[in-house]
Amino acid sequence: MTAYFERLGETTFRATGATEGAWNVEEQHIAPTFGLLAHLMQLEHASRHEHPLTLAKVTYDILGVIPIDVVEVTVRVLRPGRTIELMEAMLSHDGRPAAVGRAWFLNAHDTADVAGAAFPAMPARDGMPKWDAPDWPGAFVRTPDIRRVEDFPGRAHAWVRPLLPLIEGEQVGPTARMLGYVDLANGLTPRVVPGDAAFPNLDLSAHLLREPVGEWIGFDTTMSIGPGGLGITHTVLHDDEGPVGTSVQELTVRPLPGRSGS
Template sequence: MTAYFERLGETTFRATSATEGAWNVTEQHIAPTLGLLAHLMQLEHATRHEHPLSLAKVNYDILGVIPIDEVEVQVRVLRPGRTIELLEATMSHDGRPAAVARAWFLKPHDTADVAGAAFPTMPSRDGMPSWDAPKWPGAFVRTPDIRRSEQFPGRAHSWIRPLIPLIEGEEISPTARMLGLVDIANGLTPRVSPSEVAFPNLDLSAHLLREPVGDWLGFDTTMSIGPGGLGVTHTVLHDDEGPIGTSVQELTVRPLPVGR
């Protein structure tokens, strides 16, 4: 497995076996798709801006499952601007939309004198044990290097480093690279075994403070389940220099049939 996607044309890509999902190995894990959509929005944005704006916030809606097959991505500008811009990217399979992203791009300003965050510090990955995702099938969850310290089910710190590129032979930004991993948060610290309860996410929303640096990304993750079939996975994202931003995933929680 050399990458998650192969580019076939300007808007078409082929998913590789590295995208095998955690719930069904014949379907794509959504994580690489989120990175692909971010990358293509950044590429389109850069064609119109001599000095590109910063990708600040992105919301993804997952419309359905995506087979490990050829897909198409269309990008359009919803709100053009010199200081604030909104783009949308849609991934489709066989003519059916499967995932949609909307991203806000903002003009950078020098705010170094007032920069700061009150998020708790991530523990060091030194001495943190490797984690091979024993509860999950599918290839994707085994493509990154994962170090994890779980305080209890539903609460964990993890450091993750991607080991294969998003697209074969194509350079991507550190932000798109990060967004191609963030969906893995929902499986890092399940409150209940995924063999007993399904809890796929419907969406993912990421709010960013800056572009990440370095190879490793820190996940300070909490998973919560309500009494009526709803759940939330919340993650504070870090790199070696501190907080990068946050991600939130809304979950649909469904007990699985006995003997499944």
């Protein structure tokens, strides 16, 4: 496996076995799809702007499961603009919409004099143990290099280093590359054993402070579960220079038959 997707045409891509999911190994993990949608929105945006705007926020909704197969992506501009633009990318399989992303692009301004964030610093990854996702099946969760320290179930810090390109033979920018891994957060520190309950996410939203730099992505992640089947996974994203942004995933939590809590 050399990449998560192979480009077949302008709008069509073949998912490889590297996208194999954690909830069902016959379906794609949604993380690479999120990176693909961001990348294609950035490409389309750049094709129309001499000086492209910065991807500032992206919201994804998961509309259905995605087989490990050929998919099609369509991109459209919802709100064109010279300083603010809203775009949408829809991924479909066999004519059925499966995931949609909407991204806001904003004009850059020099705010270095007032820049700062109050998020706690990430722990150093030196000495942080390698984590091989022992509770999770599927190929995708084993494609990156992951180092993790878990304070307790539902609270952890992790550093993730991508090892595979998003698309075979295609250059992908640092933001789309990062967004292709952010969905990992929901499996980094479960409050419940995956065999006792299912807790897939319905969506993911990411608010960004800047483009990431370097190889490693830092995850400062907290998972919370409410009393009525709802959950939230919240992450502060980092690189070696500090905070990059935040992500939130809404979870549907379902105790499995014959397990604790059912």
